[in-house]
Each structure stands twice: as structure tokens, then as C-alpha cells.
Amino acid sequence: MHDSRAGSVYDTLLERGYIAQVSDEDGVRELLAGTGVRFYIGFDPTADSLHVGHFIQMMVMAHLQRAGHVPIALMGCGTAMVGDPSGRTDLRQMLTLETITHNAERFREQMRILLDFTDDRALMVNNADWLLDLNYVDFLRDIGVHFSVNRMLAAEAYRQRMEKGLTFLEFNYMLMQAYDFLELHRRYGVRLQLGGDDQWSNILAGADLIRRKEQTEAYALTIKLLTTSEGIKMGKTARGALWLDPEKCPVFDFYQYWRNIDDADVINSLRLVTFVPMEEIRGWEHLTGSQLNPVKERLAWEVTAIVHGREAADSARQQARALFAGPGEASDMPETLLSAAELEAGVGLLELLERSGLSPSRSAARRLVRQGGVRLDDEVVHDEALVLTAADFADGHRILRAGKKRFHRLRPTD
């Protein structure tokens, strides 16, 4: 870490805007002023890739690790079996243990992009190890006694569910997460749990439990959720969440998401998803309008470099520059190969739009053409019945565009 003097990590987190709520600010600041503090964040493997929401939390872990503390990434294979109802309006789909285990494996790999797990500088544990074999009655007598249903129902996280209904299965989630905290306290001396702001009540429940069972002070700190200046959750793309897995969200799309970010969100994003020093960021705060374009480019490059590596970030940037400057270089963009046989017969434009994924159906492709949203190289195509043959590929490849920002290369096989 270049910009954090010893003992001031907490202030770094504060300054960069990560912190949403803290149970005891002075206590946490003091705790973090030392070194080698073990803290944890839980990640439930409910999908086969992490997304930007998790990424912010990993950034916080990374900041703390660089300041000499020891992050524990908890894989919630046990809790994922139940599903966290916090902030949700409906029941999560129940996942099988196989799916969960598979997802956890993917999480595990992705965690390495930001955290250094060598020599126990960070730990990875799995709550399935202690949750799955619990004895029901023992658990109820040991842990369940400490929970007041009245208090739980009052928790903000459940409020939405009070209207739609809450199953007993999900209602137990809080106890499980609280128990995790206790277990990690016992095993590793953990006294601080971090999490998304929607986890506030779950984390507090754990801190309370530790206080009661171990007479030790434990702390809760939540991290701001990534939202736009309007308070809307960030990280949604046309094709769903902003996944860290390049298979689920191509590097170019990932880069473009940040490159196209709203003016009002640039500075905030730089603080949260990059390691660009605050001094540098402050220098950009007064910029407005199109002056922000280079800053957006920097933002996009920095995040992409962290997640996908410098090389991939360079390539995405170069590609973007080229494409928006002109017809462009078609280096890494997704492509569709056309066989000599089908070019002989001729391939319809609508079919190509569908096959390339630029359009979900032929009907949608037709609409796109009618609205003037389709281009071959730089020319708008109005003829929806257009057929491409080998002759159209005299120069090698063609670039098919849908709208201004979606590109696809068409290339004949050799």
C-alpha cells in the first residue's frame, strides 16, 4: 500500500468511502492500529462467479492485508444451503451441495486476484466444516437460547419479508452466521467481521453472541454497497451482473462498463475499486463534463487490470480506443467463423445477428435493422434481406455492429 501510514488503515478505509456502519468506531480503530489482526468476511457461493459487489469487499480485505492484517475469507457452503433472506423479497432458489461446492471452487480461484494466501497471510475456511454436522437440539440449546425472536423480527433486513412471508429455513440464517462468527472467534481469535451493509444485523447478532458466550468484545463493520449517485445498485449490465469471470462477462464488456460510467460516479468508483492514491484522485475532483473522459479511461483500466491483469486491460483499452475512433482493429472481440460452404450458399444478415449473439432472435434482429441500428464495418445496413457471400470477405473479416457499442467480427474459415 503506497498511501497508508502505519496505524491508519481505518482512516484509509474511511477516506476512500468504504465504511457504512461500525459497531464501535474507537474500538475498531484501536484494534486495527495493531498488526496481524484476524478478521473475516463471509461469501456464500450461490453463483458460479463473484461479481463487483464481492469485489468491493475484497478490496477492503486487500487494504487491510497490505496494512499487515490477516483476512479470512469464509466460504459459506453451509450457509448457502439455507440462503440469506436479508434484503430479499423472495425465497432464494435452493441449491444442491454439489452446485455450492462447485461455486465455492470458483470463488476460491477468484479470491486470489486480490488476496495473497501464501504463508497464511490470508486464510480461506469453509463453514460447512462446522455447520453441516451440527446436532439440532444441541444447537438450539446452546445457541438458539440467546436469540430473541422479537428482536430478530424487528431487524431491518427482514422487514421486506414480513410482507411477503419468511420461511423458518431462512429465518435460521442469522443464527448460522452468528455461530460462524463465534466459531471463528474460538478457532482463530477473530474479533472483527466485515460484510456488505445488508449484513449489518447478521454481523451484530454474531458479535452479541460472542459477547454472551465468551465475554469478549467483538466488532461489526459494514461496507457500503456499490451504488450510483442516485442510490441504485451498480454492476448491472445488459446481460446481468458484472461478473469477474471473463467467461460470464467478457473483459471488453467489463472494461466498457467502467468506461461508460455516469459522470457523477467516477470519483467514487476510483476510490472504491482501484488503488489509485487519494492524492491523485483528489486532483480530478474538480473536473467536469468531457474532461472526465480520460479519468473514466483510467478508472476502467485500473479495475480491469486488477481483475483481469494488465495485459488484458491494455488490450481492452486499445480495442476500445480503436473502435470508437473508427472501424478499428478487430483483435480480441468476439467472433463468428463462417465456413466456405455456407459462404458459397450465402448467409443471411439476420441469421448472423442472431448467431453472433448481437440479437436474441431473428425478430429482434429485424427490428434492429429497421431502426438503423445495424452496421457492417462503418455502413448502416437497411436491407434486412441482405445475404453475405465469399465475395463480401475479400478483405478478410468484416465487423458487424449492433448499435454503437456492440461489436462482433465475422471471419471466413481458412
Next chain:
RNA sequence: GGGGGAGUACCCAAGUGGCCAAAGGGGGCAGACUGUAAAUCUGUUGUCUACGACUUCGGUGGUUCAAAUCCACUCUCCCCCA
């Protein structure tokens, strides 16, 4: 266990026998304007071999020339009482 209510396209939500591929809003997509931004305006938003055809209104089976709309059974959810 008893009583009441609801399930409509990506989401919310109209529609209670033909004029319904289904109002309206949100969201998405495209075009204009721009800075690869926002806001605004316009168009569009089931599928297809496309001025027509086909498939949709929780599921199944009926009634009818004709059903999202009526009947039966069934699944799911919500509310009140226990």
C-alpha cells in the same frame, strides 16, 4: 384445520366471452442530440419462412362458432381465525 384472496409478457399492473399478441408504467433495445456520460425527444419491446401465420395470460381437462376471460380438477403464494 376453518374462512377469504391472488397467480397476466423482463418487472409492476390493466383486462372478467369476440374489437387481445393483450392498456399503462418501469426496465431493455435502437435512433436524434452528445463526450463511448447524463438529461431530453422519437421509435420499438412473443416467435416465424412476416402487410400474413403460429404460440402465449400458474398447470391439466372441459363448455363454446369463439376463452386471459365461463366450469372442473390441480399447483403455488398471501391474508384472517385456530
